[in-house]
Amino acid sequence: MKLREMAEKLCLNCLTPDLDLEAGPDVAGGHSSDLLSDVLANAPAGGVLVTIQVHMNVIAVASHCELAAVIFAAGRLPDEALRRKATEEGIALFSASRSTFDVVGALYAEGLRGHVG
Amino acid sequence: MRIQDLSERIGARIVSGEATLEVSIDGVCAGDRISDLLAQASSSCLLVTNLVGPSLLRVAELMDVPAICLVGGMEVEPVMKKTAEQQGLVLLVSPCDMFETCGRLYRALKDEA
Amino acid sequence: MSRACYKIKGGDFERGGTAASGLKEALKRIGAEPAAIRRAVIAAYEAEMNVVIHAHSALMCVRMHNHQVDVEVDDRGPGIPDIELAMRDGYSTAPPAIRELGFGAGMGLPNIRKNSDAFSIESTVGHGTRVRFSVTMRQREGVRWERNSLRIVGEACTHCLRCLQACPTRAVRVHRDGPQVLSHLCTDCTNCARACPSGAITVDVPDALPARPTGTIIVPVAFMVQFGDSATPEDVVDALREIGFGQVVVASAARRALREACLEWASREAAARPVISPTCPAVVNLIQVRFPSLIPHVAPFLPPLEAVVHSTRGEGWFIPLCPAHCTAVAGAAAPSLRLTSPAAVRRALSPILARTAGPAPAPRWAAPPHEAPSPDVLQIAGMHHVMRLLDGIETGLYGDLTLVEPYACELGCFGSPLLWEDPFVARHRWLHVADSFRARAAAVPRPRALEPREGVRLDPDMDRAIAKLAQIEELARSLPGRNCGACGAPDCTTFAEDVVLGRATINGCHNYVAPREDAE
Numbered sequence: 183m184k185l186r187e188m189a190e191k192l193c194l195n196c197l198t199p200d201l202d203l204e205a206g207p208d209v210a211g212g213h214s215s216d217l218l219s220d221v222l223a224n225a226p227a228g229g230v231l232v233t234i235q236v237h238m239n240v241i242a243v244a245s246h247c248e249l250a251a252v253i254f255a256a257g258r259l260p261d262e263a264l265r266r267k268a269t270e271e272g273i274a275l276f277s278a279s280r281s282t283f284d285v286v287g288a289l290y291a292e293g294l295r296g297h298v299g
Numbered sequence: 300m301r302i303q304d305l306s307e308r309i310g311a312r313i314v315s316g317e318a319t320l321e322v323s324i325d326g327v328c329a330g331d332r333i334s335d336l337l338a339q340a341s342s343s344c345l346l347v348t349n350l351v352g353p354s355l356l357r358v359a360e361l362m363d364v365p366a367i368c369l370v371g372g373m374e375v376e377p378v379m380k381k382t383a384e385q386q387g388l389v390l391l392v393s394p395c396d397m398f399e400t401c402g403r404l405y406r407a408l409k410d411e412a
Numbered sequence: 413m414s415r416a417c418y419k420i421k422g423g424d425f426e427r428g429g430t431a432a433s434g435l436k437e438a439l440k441r442i443g444a445e446p447a448a449i450r451r452a453v454i455a456a457y458e459a460e461m462n463v464v465i466h467a468h469s470a471l472m473c474v475r476m477h478n479h480q481v482d483v484e485v486d487d488r489g490p491g492i493p494d495i496e497l498a499m500r501d502g503y504s505t506a507p508p509a510i511r512e513l514g515f516g517a518g519m520g521l522p523n524i525r526k527n528s529d530a531f532s533i534e535s536t537v538g539h540g541t542r543v544r545f546s547v548t549m550r551q552r553e554g555v556r557w558e559r560n561s562l563r564i565v566g567e568a569c570t571h572c573l574r575c576l577q578a579c580p581t582r583a584v585r586v587h588r589d590g591p592q593v594l595s596h597l598c599t600d601c602t603n604c605a606r607a608c609p610s611g612a613i614t615v616d617v618p619d620a621l622p623a624r625p626t627g628t629i630i631v632p633v634a635f636m637v638q639f640g641d642s643a644t645p646e647d648v649v650d651a652l653r654e655i656g657f658g659q660v661v662v663a664s665a666a667r668r669a670l671r672e673a674c675l676e677w678a679s680r681e682a683a684a685r686p687v688i689s690p691t692c693p694a695v696v697n698l699i700q701v702r703f704p705s706l707i708p709h710v711a712p713f714l715p716p717l718e719a720v721v722h723s724t725r726g727e728g729w730f731i732p733l734c735p736a737h738c739t740a741v742a743g744a745a746a747p748s749l750r751l752t753s754p755a756a757v758r759r760a761l762s763p764i765l766a767r768t769a770g771p772a773p774a775p776r777w778a779a780p781p782h783e784a785p786s787p788d789v790l791q792i793a794g795m796h797h798v799m800r801l802l803d804g805i806e807t808g809l810y811g812d813l814t815l816v817e818p819y820a821c822e823l824g825c826f827g828s829p830l831l832w833e834d835p836f837v838a839r840h841r842w843l844h845v846a847d848s849f850r851a852r853a854a855a856v857p858r859p860r861a862l863e864p865r866e867g868v869r870l871d872p873d874m875d876r877a878i879a880k881l882a883q884i885e886e887l888a889r890s891l892p893g894r895n896c897g898a899c900g901a902p903d904c905t906t907f908a909e910d911v912v913l914g915r916a917t918i919n920g921c922h923n924y925v926a927p928r929e930d931a932e
Contacts (some may be wrong), residue, residue: 213397213398214329214396214398214401215331215349215510216331216332216514217349217350217511218508218511218512219512226372235511237511239508242325243402256335258502281328282330282401283347286397286401287402287405288405289400290398290399290401290406291406293401296395296396296400297393298399299393319809321804322808322809323808323811332515332517332519333515334515334517336514336517337523338454343808348514348600350514353426354429354514354515357432358457360433361432361454362453386711
């Protein structure tokens with residue numbers, strides 16, 4: 183599944199219009215956390231992060247983990263500086279009005295998986 | 300859906316509160332921000348979180364939350380287990396990470412509905 | 413007005429939240445409505461954790477007055493340079509380590525404002541910050557109840573204190589001149605009367621029955637099977653006619669009708685499940701006193717005996733099986749209805765039934781009796797079990813149950829303290845003959861909705877309840893906590909409540925007085 187398809191299926195609002203959502207490989211997996219150290223340690227490269235954390239450091243961490251995209255759940259919106267940074271780093275940003283749990287559930291239904299212990 | 304059934308569906312380990320596994324859950328509140336958990340939590344929801352520690356149990360106590368599911372196969376400290384027992388709180392540990400745990404819970408609740 | 417202060421220490425994540433917990437307990441006991449409690453607790457917790465995260469120390473002062481709680485948190489800390497910025501959703505200066513604990517999402521201050529009705533903040537950089545907020549709250553409604561039907565014979569009391577522990581709502585006290593029952597807490601469940609070995613607490617039922625009674629008599633089901641193995645329920649009906657009653661109405665049809673009406677009610681979309689059948693008036697009392705939040709679960713019908721009284725327009729005679737029946741009938745405004753105890757009727761019937769006694773009849777009805785266990789109905793009996801059940805329903809357990817029929821007495825009315833036959837035997841007999849009583853009846857809708865009772869609320873005025881709560885807590889701390897019962901109250905906290913509410917004096921506690929005498 184490409185990012186565009188994911189965005190359409192979940193009715194996500196794209197916050198980085200300058201990025202091409204068809205480019206790049208399929209989304210590799212999912213991760214959900216609001217703790218940046220956890221994201222840093224466990225998020226899968228090429229995956230998508232679901233969080234309510236809108237701190238600037240999210241992009242630094244996402245870039246380090248080579249995430250394909252970040253979805254801000256529960257209606258959280260990052261500021262302009264964060265969006266600019268994400269565009270520069272090539273990380274797609276989306277926002278969703280639904281809760282973290284609902285967004286993750288919908289991604290799971292589309293076949294994305296997390297880490298199974 | 301009963302906590303007992305939910306915990307079976309996600310393959311979680313039960314750490315405390317075996318007496319109240321019959322409690323019914325009608326929603327899940329997932330997150331790692333205390334304020335967010337406070338706002339969403341209710342007496343019929345399951346908290347799923349990466350957090351551990353006294354603040355988490357405090358939120359459960361204040362909001363009358365019946366059950367918490369920790370993720371990533373986390374080890375639970377004896378102090379936390381004891382406090383949870385005292386509060387009559389069900390404490391589960393899922394072997395999977397938050398994403399996988401939420402995904403499975405979502406499917407379980409949806410299957411039921 | 414009551415005032416409580418809590419010290420908060422910066423950096424103490426272990427104890428962070430204790431002030432909010434204290435506030436929650438207090439608001440519950442003064443009877444604030446649940447939604448207001450939730451808002452006040454969220455705001456207080458956020459304020460408390462702000463201190464733990466950012467400041468050195470603080471004092472949180474909570475003032476409760478009529479219909480409002482004011483919280484002021486005054487901290488010594490770094491202060492906030494730009495308050496407008498700090499109030500913005502998502503803005504936070506918390507260091508990464510704090511964020512990893514789940515705090516510092518920049519939602520604290522906005523969350524306090526969102527959950528309060530008045531909010532102000534002032535801050536001096538390098539000195540500290542003061543946050544004030546108020547939450548208005550309405551009182552949970554509740555009516556005072558002053559009726560019960562227990563008879564107290566003080567002289568008979570041997571001060572064994574068994575009744576103290578038996579009462580599920582802590583309504584009994586034992587004084588020098590015998591037991592006292594606080595009627596606003598009493599549910600007429602008869603646990604105290606059962607526990608009493610000396611007859612100091614019994615059920616208050618008129619014993620009198622004239623030599624030649626006339627009119628209608630309403631007879632509860634359990635009474636029909638109290639006359640040994642040879643007298644069938646038909647024999648009992650015949651004997652009642654013989655001593656003079658024109659019409660004998662057995663309440664079995666009303667019980668059946670209530671069960672059917674409750675099942676129908678439970679099948680509706682709008683019903684709060686599990687539905688609780690109002691079959692036992694003592695349990696209905698208990699719900700009004702102790703579990704007012706469950707009132708929506710109670711099916712809106714009258715208990716069977718009240719329904720029969722209603723349909724006979726409140727005339728004739730009635731055999732109550734428990735004080736809850738007596739109280740309910742007294743409250744049903746049926747002045748021409750006369751009560752007589754099962755024992756009095758037994759005395760009148762005995763000679764007749766002795767005469768007609770023949771060989772024991774074989775059970776004639778093979779069909780399964782209607783009141784036998786049904787997969788959709790949970791029958792539960794005994795106050796201890798009923799309390800646990802209601803507790804469970806209140807905390808959201810038992811979503812799998814459709815209809816529950818809770819009874820205060822063991823085995824339901826067959827276990828009435830006014831009957832003499834073993835309840836298991838009586839019930840067994842009834843199950844064999846139940847189907848012969850096939851009369852039809854309809855459930856009677858409850859004319860007025862059930863009201864929550866004042867119950868454990870300390871004072872109808874929230875302001876005074878607040879002040880009393882503070883006094884009770886202070887006094888309870890200085891009591892020994894042994895719950896010995898020597899003061900006449902079931903435990904120390906209840907005794908503290910009695911003292912503050914003027915029902916007892918502090919001299920009642922021997923252990924409390926002794927140290928003061930030593931000091932003199």
